[in-house]
Amino acid sequence: MLKFSPANAKTTALYNVAELTPYLQGKRKVYSLDLPAGHTCPGADLCKSMVVLQGEKHVIQDGPSCQFRCFTASQEVVYSNTRKARQHNLDCLTKMRGAEQCMRLMRDSLPANCGIVRFHVSGDFFKLAYLQGAIALAAERPDVLFYGYTKSLNFLRRITDWVDPSNGVVRNNFLLTVSEGGKFDSLIPQLGVRTAKVVYSEAETNGLPIDHDDSHAATKGGSFALLLHGVQPAGSEASKALSALKGKGSYARK
Numbered sequence: 001m002l003k004f005s006p007a008n009a010k011t012t013a014l015y016n017v018a019e020l021t022p023y024l025q026g027k028r029k030v031y032s033l034d035l036p037a038g039h040t041c042p043g044a045d046l047c048k049s050m051v052v053l054q055g056e057k058h059v060i061q062d063g064p065s066c067q068f069r070c071f072t073a074s075q076e077v078v079y080s081n082t083r084k085a086r087q088h089n090l091d092c093l094t095k096m097r098g099a100e101q102c103m104r105l106m107r108d109s110l111p112a113n114c115g116i117v118r119f120h121v122s123g124d125f126f127k128l129a130y131l132q133g134a135i136a137l138a139a140e141r142p143d144v145l146f147y148g149y150t151k152s153l154n155f156l157r158r159i160t161d162w163v164d165p166s167n168g169v170v171r172n173n174f175l176l177t178v179s180e181g182g183k184f185d186s187l188i189p190q191l192g193v194r195t196a197k198v199v200y201s202e203a204e205t206n207g208l209p210i211d212h213d214d215s216h217a218a219t220k221g222g223s224f225a226l227l228l229h230g231v232q233p234a235g236s237e238a239s240k241a242l243s244a245l246k247g248k249g250s251y252a253r254k
Contacts, residue, residue: 001092001105001108001109002033002088002089002092002093002105002106002109003085003088003089003109004031004032004033004109004110004111004114004117005031005032005033005034005085005121006029006030006031007029007030007031007032008032008121010213010214011030011032011116011118011121011214012030013212013213013214013215014030014116014213014214014215014218015030017213017215017218017219019219020116020145020218020219023115023116023143023144023145024115024116025115027113028113028114028115028116029111029113029114029115029116030114030115030116030117030118031111031114031116031117031118032117032118032119032120032121033089033106033117033118033119033120034072034085034086034089034120034121034122034123035086035089035090035093035120035122035123035124035126036050036051036076036083036086036087036090036122036123037049037050037051037070037072037073037075037076037086037122037123038050038051038061038063038070038073039090039123039126040090040120040123040124040126041070041123041124041126041151041152042124042126042151042152042154042183043124043150043151043152043153043154043182043183043184044063044070044124044151044182044183045063045065045151045181045182045183046065046066046067046068046181046182046198047066047067047068047069047070047179047181047198048062048063048064048065048066048070049061049062049063049066049069049070049073049074050063050070050073051073051076051077051083058076058077058080058083059077060073060074060077067181067237068198068228068232068236069232070122072121072122072123075122076122086122086123090123090126092105093105093126093127093130096129096130096133097129098129099128099129099130099132099133099136100133100136101129101133102129102130102132102133102134103132103133103134103136103137103140105133106133106134106137107137107140107141110141110144114144115143115144115145116144116145116146116147116218117144117145117146117147118146118147118148118214118217118218119134119146119147119148119150120148120149124149124150124151124152125150125152125155126152127155128155128158131150131152131155131156131159132159134146134174135159135170135171135174138170138171138173138174139171141173142172142173143173144173145173145174145175145218146173146174146175147168147174147175147176147177147214147217147218148175148176148177148217149176149177149178149179149196149217150176150177150178150179151178151179151181151182151183151184152184153178153182153184153185153187153188153191153193154184154187156176156178156187156191156193157187157190157191162193164220165191165192165193165194166192166193166194166222167194167220167221167222168193168194168217168220168221169220175217175218175219175220176193177193177194177195177196177216177217177223177224178191178193178194178195178196179195179196179198180195180196180197180198181197181198194221194222194223194224195223196211196216196217196223196224196225196226197223197225197226198225198226198227198228199225199226199227199228200228200237200241200245201227201241201244201245202227204225205225208223208224208225209224209225210224210225210226210227211224211225211226212227227245228241228245
């Protein structure tokens with residue numbers, strides 16, 4: 001069975017979004033399905049970071065083009081139980097053959113009281129069958145809202161029956177936002193999907209609204225920006241920008 005994570009400091013704010021109230025009636029809750037950062041992100045580039053075992057210690061390894069470190073990789077270094085839970089999920093999904101098996105595993109693992117599920121606070125759709133299974137799950141559970149970010153445009157281009165890609169709507173209860181800064185960004189114009197861009201300051205948004213609390217990602221609408229967040233390498237441009245933001249991009253503050 002997969003291990004679903006309870007809402008974090010950012011996704012907890014979804015309880016206060018009026019548009020999402022129907023999914024949270026009857027004390028239903030917000031969860032996420034998470035995988036190891038970097039290892040499950042075939043499209044990651046500018047944010048590519050992962051945890052590797054170096055001797056007897058787990059450390060962060062940044063990708064060759066990394067400009068800002070994935071905040072969830074830092075979580076996996078600090079919290080061993082988090083790292084193990086994400087690895088467990090990956091092991092389970094890797095064993096599944098085809099979209100039907102992936103869908104059944106997710107369906108049977110869903111918490112009974114879930115109302116909203118995010119794919120993924122950590123990780124990404126690492127194989128086509130997993131993405132197809134997630135879409136099939138949404139069709140089977142119209143009472144649950146599924147949403148997430150992805151850089152796996154190599155798989156996304158195989159999904160041709162979106163309800164409204166410009167507003168992130170794969171299905172009415174399944175929303176996806178493409179994170180810019182990935183290996184397959186050249187496919188964005190072709191697919192016409194909404195995007196999220198990580199910016200180092202509020203001045204860099206070019207008029208895009210900023211999603212501080214996942215309310216843009218979890219509802220229908222156009223592209224938006226995300227403020228840089230998470231622990232960044234000391235002395236890097238990302239670290240300097242994060243310091244200037246004074247916590248505005250964090251999951252704990254607006």
